[in-house]
Amino acid sequence: MNMDDVARRGLVLLGCGKMGSAMLAGWLRSGLPATSVWVNDPYPSDWLTQQGVNINAVLPESPAIVLVAVKPQMMADALPTLRSYGNGDTVFLSVAAGITIGTYETMLGAETPVIRAMPNTPAAIGRGVTAIVGNAQASADMMDLADNLLQAIGQVVRLDAESQMSAVTAISGCGPAYVFHLIEAMAAAGEKAGLAPELAMQLAKATVGGAGQLAEDADDSPTQLRINVTSPNGVTFEALKVLMNETDGFPVLMDRAVQAAVNRDQELSNG
Numbered sequence: 001m002n003m004d005d006v007a008r009r010g011l012v013l014l015g016c017g018k019m020g021s022a023m024l025a026g027w028l029r030s031g032l033p034a035t036s037v038w039v040n041d042p043y044p045s046d047w048l049t050q051q052g053v054n055i056n057a058v059l060p061e062s063p064a065i066v067l068v069a070v071k072p073q074m075m076a077d078a079l080p081t082l083r084s085y086g087n088g089d090t091v092f093l094s095v096a097a098g099i100t101i102g103t104y105e106t107m108l109g110a111e112t113p114v115i116r117a118m119p120n121t122p123a124a125i126g127r128g129v130t131a132i133v134g135n136a137q138a139s140a141d142m143m144d145l146a147d148n149l150l151q152a153i154g155q156v157v158r159l160d161a162e163s164q165m166s167a168v169t170a171i172s173g174c175g176p177a178y179v180f181h182l183i184e185a186m187a188a189a190g191e192k193a194g195l196a197p198e199l200a201m202q203l204a205k206a207t208v209g210g211a212g213q214l215a216e217d218a219d220d221s222p223t224q225l226r227i228n229v230t231s232p233n234g235v236t237f238e239a240l241k242v243l244m245n246e247t248d249g250f251p252v253l254m255d256r257a258v259q260a261a262v263n264r265d266q267e268l269s270n271g
């Protein structure tokens with residue numbers, strides 16, 4: 001199975017909200033013909049209706065891939081509509097947080113190829129990172145195909161075990177929201193320190209964007225990059241005493257946030 005199969009047999013999206021749209025945008029940009037895409041979504045967005053894809057139309061007989069991108073809470077309503085594709089050679093590629101491979105096998109049939117993926121929203125600009133793990137029915141070819149498709153929206157990593165998915169979700173799936181909140185918090189603090197709101201926001205966005213790019217591109221570790229900014233007894237040094245405080249600093253807070261996300265992911269997994 002390869003990309004030509006996807007173009008020939010079709011790709012079905014079940015749900016096309018924020019995550020589904022980000023992924024579809026990447027695939028259309030990378031050359032997947034819009035006519036090979038079928039979207040099932042009760043309220044298609046304006047963006048979606050302008051893409052030339054098939055929307056809420058009769059679905060193809062045996063699509064290469066079904067992307068499941070509805071909210072976990074909608075799964076029990078949405079998934080049964082595609083039960084006829086179960087136990088076949090259609091690959092179910094799920095991005096739903098907390099919905100286990102076992103749940104898909106129960107709902108669609110134990111022989112269904114299922115690949116669980118956890119992407120993130122920078123996929124919209126081709127800068128996402130997606131972790132994948134498949135069941136025994138997901139052949140090496142199917143995993144390669146999913147890997148290829150997902151590379152259109154950024155980096156792909158393969159997990160050793162599905163049990164890693166909760167932690168992955170809490171770090172890279174949810175992570176963009178933590179970073180956006182950091183931007184909000186920096187801008188608000190900048191305002192409090194006397195800057196105009198637009199200037200504070202511009203500085204915060206450019207700083208987080210630039211630092212993120214530098215962390216990815218530089219040979220130095222993030223630790224060394226932090227040290228490079230921190231002049232001995234200088235200005236950053238004082239700020240980091242607060243942020244790196246062992247009782248209520250960033251690491252403590254991040255640990256608590258990630259644990260809360262992991263717990264919620266596991267609640268979703270347990271229904």
Ligand SMILES: NC(=O)C1=CN([C@@H]2O[C@H](COP(=O)(O)OP(=O)(O)OC[C@H]3O[C@@H](n4cnc5c(N)ncnc54)[C@H](OP(=O)(O)O)[C@@H]3O)[C@@H](O)[C@H]2O)C=CC1
Pocket residue numbers: 014015016017018019020040041042043068069070071072074077078095096097118119120121173174
């Ligand atoms: N947002 C993110 O950063 C990430 C999200 N995910 C996962 O992606 C999935 C989607 O999340 P997200 O895109 O944020 O959510 P959205 O609510 O933006 O998208 C879900 C879409 O599914 C539609 N929908 C609802 N019911 C049905 C149905 N019965 N059949 C078909 N479509 C339906 C919704 O329509 P309507 O709005 O009208 O209800 C909506 O357009 C979730 O499972 C989430 O865990 C994974 C990684 C990151």
Ligand SMILES: O=C(O)[C@@H]1CCC=N1
Pocket residue numbers: 097169173174
């Ligand atoms: O908040 C959520 O449940 C989803 C999963 C990862 C990012 N958004």
